[in-house]
Amino acid sequence: MNEILSTADLYDERGDELASIALQFQDLGGHSSFSGPVRTVKCYEDNALVKTVLGTPGDGAVLVVDGNGSLRTALMGDMIAESAVANGWAGVVINGAIRDRLALAKLPFGIKALGSNPKKSTKTGRGEVDVPVVIDGVHIEPGNMIYCDPDGILVEP
Numbered sequence: 001m002n003e004i005l006s007t008a009d010l011y012d013e014r015g016d017e018l019a020s021i022a023l024q025f026q027d028l029g030g031h032s033s034f035s036g037p038v039r040t041v042k043c044y045e046d047n048a049l050v051k052t053v054l055g056t057p058g059d060g061a062v063l064v065v066d067g068n069g070s071l072r073t074a075l076m077g078d079m080i081a082e083s084a085v086a087n088g089w090a091g092v093v094i095n096g097a098i099r100d101r102l103a104l105a106k107l108p109f110g111i112k113a114l115g116s117n118p119k120k121s122t123k124t125g126r127g128e129v130d131v132p133v134v135i136d137g138v139h140i141e142p143g144n145m146i147y148c149d150p151d152g153i154l155v156e157p
Helices: 008-018 048-054 078-086
Strands: 019-021 036-041 062-066 091-098 112-115 133-135 138-139 146-148 152-156
Touching: 008 146, 008 152, 019 133, 019 138, 036 048, 048 078, 062 133, 062 146, 078 091, 091 133, 091 146
Parallel strands: 036 062, 062 091, 091 112
Antiparallel strands: 019 152, 036 146, 133 138, 146 152
8 A cells, every 4th residue: 555645735735736536436445545656447337447457467556447427337346356456556446336345345455436336347348448537527647646545536647
């Protein structure tokens, strides 16, 4: 886990150098504070690319998944999250849903998502990896730094 200043302190220190995501994500992992360089997946109700990317070495990165805010299917569950932990990812920010929230809360891993749904997603592999995404009006690109804690999410261009 990457230790960071609180996002409030970080914002006080750096101000408008950082973009704040106002959308109210839930803290669902065992680590509520995490940070790292961004990787991205853009997908809709299909988690095949999320599973693939989190199955590769993370080197302390945070995967930002733009699921277009859908809560109809889960984009990550306990098995994918366990793979991410084993591969050295710091955490995920999912603009969508997860499942297995009790198991995820026990993992040494940062997870921010909009909510949960037990329904599985499709697995066709539709979507894009390492492309710019926009969540709540904030532009996020691979390589940006992201800082997450219970107060919220800050993105550094």
